[in-house]
Amino acid sequence: MSDYILAFDVGGTFIKSAALLASGELVPESVASYPAKASLGREELLGHLTELIWRQMGTILTGDPLARLHGIGYAFPGEFDYPNGISYIAGLGKFESLYGVNLKQEVTARVLADAAGLGKRLSPRFRIAFENDASLFALGEWKLGKARPYRRSVCLTIGTGAGSAFLDGGRLVSSGAEVPPRGWICFLPFGDGIVDQYVSERGFLKLAADLAGPAGAAEGFGIKGLGVREFGVKEFAAMAREGNEAARRAFDQFGRNIGEVINRHLSAFRPEAIILGGQISKSSDLFLGGILDVLHDKAMAIETTDDTSLSTFAGAAELLRLE
Template structure:
C-alpha cells in the first residue's frame, strides 16, 4: 500500500511528457499541477532528461503552491517499451526515439535531475497505464476483460482482467507481412507511405489530415491503415479471447474516420475511444504503488 496521499505521475511519449500530481483519495489529477513539455527524443540523454525535468519540476512547484497540501515521496512513470520496468532501464533502439537512453539506469538519473534522492520511482508500460486509467474512467470495470491499444510513435498493447491490474501485452514486434505489426501501425507508416505514393513529405499524421485533406490519395491511405489495424485487432482478440478494446494515442483520435473507411472489418469489435488521453496514463501510473486496485 502507498503511504503518501499524493503521487507525482507522468506519461512519457515519443514527442512529449505530461505530468501531474494525483490524489490517492479518489485517484484524480490535481488540475493546477498538470504540465506538458515537448521532448526532443532523438537528441542526447542530457537533453532528454532536461526536458523531462522541466515538466516534473513544474508539477512539483505548482503542487507546493496549491491546495490541498501534502508531501510527495513517489513518482510513477508510464513509459513505452521495450523497457525493463523493474530496473528502470530503456532498451528502445531504432524506433526513432530515445536511442541515446539505451542501457541507461534512468531511475538514478531522474533522482539526480530532480535533486530528490529519497524519491521512490516506479515504472509501468504506457499502454498498461493508459488502459488502467481508462477502464475506471469509462466505468468498464464491471466487465470481465478489456484490451487496450495505443497508436502513435509506437504500438502499445495491454490487457486487463477484473480484479487485476492492467498488464503489458508487448505485441508491438509480432510478425506481420514479412515485418512486424508496429511497422504498419505508427505515425511513421502514415508519413512514409504518403510520401512514397505522392512525393509529398509531411512531419506527421496531423499535417497530412490538415494540409492534404483534399488529396485524392488520402481515402486510400486511411483504408489501407484500417486494414492493418483490423488485422491487429483480430490477432489480439484471438490471443486474449476478447473483442472489447479501448484505443488511444494520437492515431486513436481518428478512429471514427478509420471505421468509416472500412466499417465491415471493424464490426466484430466493441471499440471505445480514449476519454482522458495522456491523463489516463498518468492516473494509471500513479496506481502502481497500490498492491491492489479493484474498484
C-alpha cells in the same frame, strides 16, 4: 495534509506531466508539457528529470503548502526493465545516455539528497515506479475510462508505433498462451513485415504514399506540386472530412488493417472491447468503418478514448496503488 502522485509520460520530444491526489483525482492546474531534452548527457538528463519533479511539486505547494509526495509514476518507452527501472533504450537517437542506468535508484537518490526541499516532503511510503506507456494508458482506461465496463479488454495506442496492453479485471496480462510476450503486438508478423509497420503513423503514411503512385506525388489527392510525405495524418484527416476520396480510401484501408490485426492476434484473448488511444485515434471516425467491415467478432465493442494523456496519468496513480 494531502499525499500526491506525480505522473510523467515520457516521449522523445516532450514529457507530459500531471499531479494527482493519492486517491487518483487529477489536479487540473498541474497538467503540463516540457521539452524532453532526450539528447542530453547522462548527468544533465538526470538533472532535468529531477527539475521537472520540483516544478510539478511547486505547482502543488502553491495550492497545498503541507502537501507530501506519495510517489512518482513514469510511462517510459522501451526497451526498458520496468520492474527495476533500468533503461535499455538504444538506436533511436533519444535517451541514449541513459542506457543501462537504473533510473529508479538515480532519481530516488536525487530526491533524497534534497533534504531541505523534496526530501522533507516525502510520505513514509514514497516510491517510484516505471511502466510502458500503453500499459499505463490501459490501467487508466480501466480505472476511469472506456475499459471500465468490460472484464477483458485490449488497449491499443496508435502513434509512432503500435502500443498494446491486455486487461483482465483491471490487471495487466503480459504472459500466457492468449497474449504475445509482454503483451506487445508490435513485433508480431503482419503483411510483409510486423504489426508496427502497419498499425502506426508511418503505416498510414505508407498507405497514402502507395495511393499517390510510384512517384509519391500528391496529385492523386488533388494537390499539385507537393509530395505526399510532406503531409501528416492530421492533414489527410482534414482532406478526408472535406470529401477527398483518395484520403478516405487510405483511412478505410488503415481501419481494415487494424481489424485484421485484431482478428489474427487479439481474438485468442477473447476481449469484450478494444480501446483505441494515441494521436491517430483522434481520426477514428474515418477508419472505424474499415475495422468493423472486417472484424470477425461483431459483438466486440470498439471504443476510442477522450484523452490518452489523462488516462496515462490515471494509470500511473493506479500503478503505484497496485505496487
